[in-house]
Amino acid sequence: MTAAPRTAAIDPASVDLRTRMGALELGDPILAASGCFAYGQQFADFMDLRRLAGLSTKGISPKPRFGNPLPRICETASGMLNSIGLENVGAEAFLAEKLPFLRELGVSVWVNFFGEDFAAYVECARLLEAGRGQGIAVLEMNISCPNIKKGGIEFGTVPEVAHRLTRACVDVTDLPIVVKLTPNVADIVGMADAVAQAGAAGVSLINTITGMAIDVRTRRPRIATMYGGLSGPAIKPVALRMVHQVATALPGLAICGMGGIVSGEDALEFIMAGASCVQVGTANFARPDAALVVVDELRARMAELGIASVSEIVGCIRPIAPEAPQVTE
Amino acid sequence: MPSQFSARVDTNRDLGGGYVVLEFAAEGGGLGDVVAGQFAMLRGDWGRELLNPRAFSVLWSAPDGRFAVLLKAYGRGTTRLVASQPGARVTVTGPLGHGFAPPDGVRTQLLVAGGVGLPPLHLQARQSAARGHAGVTELYYGGRNRDDLVMLDDFAAWGVRAVLATEDGSAGIRGFVTAALEERLVEAQRSGEQVEILSCGPTPMLAAVRKIGLRFEVPTWLCLEEEMACGFGVCLGCAVPVHGPRPYLYCCSDGPVFEAKQVRWP
Ligand SMILES: Cc1cc2nc3c(=O)[nH]c(=O)nc-3n(C[C@H](O)[C@H](O)[C@H](O)COP(=O)(O)OP(=O)(O)OC[C@H]3O[C@@H](n4cnc5c(N)ncnc54)[C@H](O)[C@@H]3O)c2cc1C
Ligand SMILES: Cc1cc2nc3c(=O)[nH]c(=O)nc-3n(C[C@H](O)[C@H](O)[C@H](O)COP(=O)(O)O)c2cc1C
Ligand code: FES
Numbered sequence: 001m002t003a004a005p006r007t008a009a010i011d012p013a014s015v016d017l018r019t020r021m022g023a024l025e026l027g028d029p030i031l032a033a034s035g036c037f038a039y040g041q042q043f044a045d046f047m048d049l050r051r052l053a054g055l056s057t058k059g060i061s062p063k064p065r066f067g068n069p070l071p072r073i074c075e076t077a078s079g080m081l082n083s084i085g086l087e088n089v090g091a092e093a094f095l096a097e098k099l100p101f102l103r104e105l106g107v108s109v110w111v112n113f114f115g116e117d118f119a120a121y122v123e124c125a126r127l128l129e130a131g132r133g134q135g136i137a138v139l140e141m142n143i144s145c146p147n148i149k150k151g152g153i154e155f156g157t158v159p160e161v162a163h164r165l166t167r168a169c170v171d172v173t174d175l176p177i178v179v180k181l182t183p184n185v186a187d188i189v190g191m192a193d194a195v196a197q198a199g200a201a202g203v204s205l206i207n208t209i210t211g212m213a214i215d216v217r218t219r220r221p222r223i224a225t226m227y228g229g230l231s232g233p234a235i236k237p238v239a240l241r242m243v244h245q246v247a248t249a250l251p252g253l254a255i256c257g258m259g260g261i262v263s264g265e266d267a268l269e270f271i272m273a274g275a276s277c278v279q280v281g282t283a284n285f286a287r288p289d290a291a292l293v294v295v296d297e298l299r300a301r302m303a304e305l306g307i308a309s310v311s312e313i314v315g316c317i318r319p320i321a322p323e324a325p326q327v328t329e
Numbered sequence: 330m331p332s333q334f335s336a337r338v339d340t341n342r343d344l345g346g347g348y349v350v351l352e353f354a355a356e357g358g359g360l361g362d363v364v365a366g367q368f369a370m371l372r373g374d375w376g377r378e379l380l381n382p383r384a385f386s387v388l389w390s391a392p393d394g395r396f397a398v399l400l401k402a403y404g405r406g407t408t409r410l411v412a413s414q415p416g417a418r419v420t421v422t423g424p425l426g427h428g429f430a431p432p433d434g435v436r437t438q439l440l441v442a443g444g445v446g447l448p449p450l451h452l453q454a455r456q457s458a459a460r461g462h463a464g465v466t467e468l469y470y471g472g473r474n475r476d477d478l479v480m481l482d483d484f485a486a487w488g489v490r491a492v493l494a495t496e497d498g499s500a501g502i503r504g505f506v507t508a509a510l511e512e513r514l515v516e517a518q519r520s521g522e523q524v525e526i527l528s529c530g531p532t533p534m535l536a537a538v539r540k541i542g543l544r545f546e547v548p549t550w551l552c553l554e555e556e557m558a559c560g561f562g563v564c565l566g567c568a569v570p571v572h573g574p575r576p577y578l579y580c581c582s583d584g585p586v587f588e589a590k591q592v593r594w595p
Contacts, residue, residue, distance in 0.1 A: 075381055
């Protein structure tokens, strides 16, 4: 039995949602996640984008990519599988055609990026460095590319390789690099430590979990590449566990948490587990303004619980108190 | 411009054969003017079990925010929607995508429909009739049996000629509707009549219509269905294989209506 902290509800308007992700200051802790927000434009029809604290773009590679055969997505219990194939417009077109729109919004723009091989990662970081001072706040390096072939798996799963890759990218840009880790590893702390040692400004946790769905009538996988990335509420417990493990083992490392966030309470769980900010991904498909809904709900829930500021609860959770010793006689 | 708004089920009308027309009343907003073939994403209060909305072609949309869709229980989302009672709340995003072009008054539009592919063509016929083009609009409508063919009275009321086909011969000609379409195209070829094909229905039917359209060298427009998550060009899940400079376009934002010769199918 663990008693809840005894606190009276407070005025929602007085809740301080400001947070820091390393040196980066954010108006609130809720951002839109990569691949679930494109380059932002389509959302302007449905919401005031300037109300967002920030967003992460679709993953950018040095050259444009066209993506995978179809079907590319399928819905599963409380989640969905995707194998989009990291389709994107390429770094050059991103800087010329997409970034000016994002810059105008005045939100924290995280540019998610990757490369097909080691050199392409470094090349992409170098190309995006040109966007420093043009609206880019963070480079979010996606080292978990389950959907590209060519041995890309090592970047996200072998700590030494991730370390070298991070170091090489940090060396070519003055933008902070937040490394987005894959959950498809045995030791997430080892991976986080490796990229932190290489100069990462923080980590994003988690990308999608590799999964599969089968159509029993046709005896075919439901997505063309056989396996895809699972996202949505189904993965939240795994994401929370990883955020907590990394936050506990590496207290100095800034964490952006994500995986299945749909409500303010979900966001609160991630923050309490140790995330300084979070991203909302799949939920944007059902509600383009999902991130703003999460912000509003977070504020209301914090007020109800008497929590005055985000900063006081980052990583605040404590273990459940030990049981009383059993008397056998 | 699309918007997101909530609506309530106003009526749930059973048409037989598993088909249901759901009429909705918007609570603020609405779809506004809709081009035949445009769709809306609908999501009930499904909690966290079913995440993504489902796409439905708009059957009609009125200026007061009321609109309707035609559907059949298929998987998890449609089964819930078919069972929804008046008063049930849904979140609606739309109108989305690009629909069919209206008749140019010269070419006869042959509307080829099957199953839940009827709504875009029903709306096209409604709008064409309202613009005085009922005479150059014909419906080719196929199903397994008589129960698969719904809303026929509407086409009759609009003065749109309907050619029916059922696999069991219980209504219209026996066999696939594509056979009737081919006969019509032979006739048009002989007389020099200019025609175009607009089609929506099950993918095997669309594949057959596409081949026929290409063979007769008739402009052919297909309203496609792909698995969707967002419906507004963000997730990149609804890829459609195409010919041209890029291997894929997107069903939701570039379509759902595509020209047959552009679609890269076998
Ligand atoms: C542009 C567009 C317009 C559309 N318009 C309409 C419309 O007007 N009316 C309408 O009824 N539908 C329409 N659809 C289709 C409708 O959106 C689908 O029926 C729906 O997406 C399937 O959702 P579900 O929840 O029923 O199935 P889900 O449970 O989500 O199942 C999804 C997938 O699971 C498989 N599956 C599940 N159950 C079955 C089954 N019984 N048989 C075969 N495969 C199965 C299939 O692979 C299917 O793709 C449209 C789709 C698009 C893209
Ligand atoms: C359709 C889709 C595309 C995605 N594309 C990317 C991507 O390009 N780069 C990336 O780092 N993560 C990508 N992700 C992962 C998300 O950013 C996020 O890490 C993951 O989906 C978990 O969060 P969620 O459950 O809130 O969606 C994608 C996810 C989805 C569903
Ligand atoms: S359904 Fe998301 S891009 Fe088309």
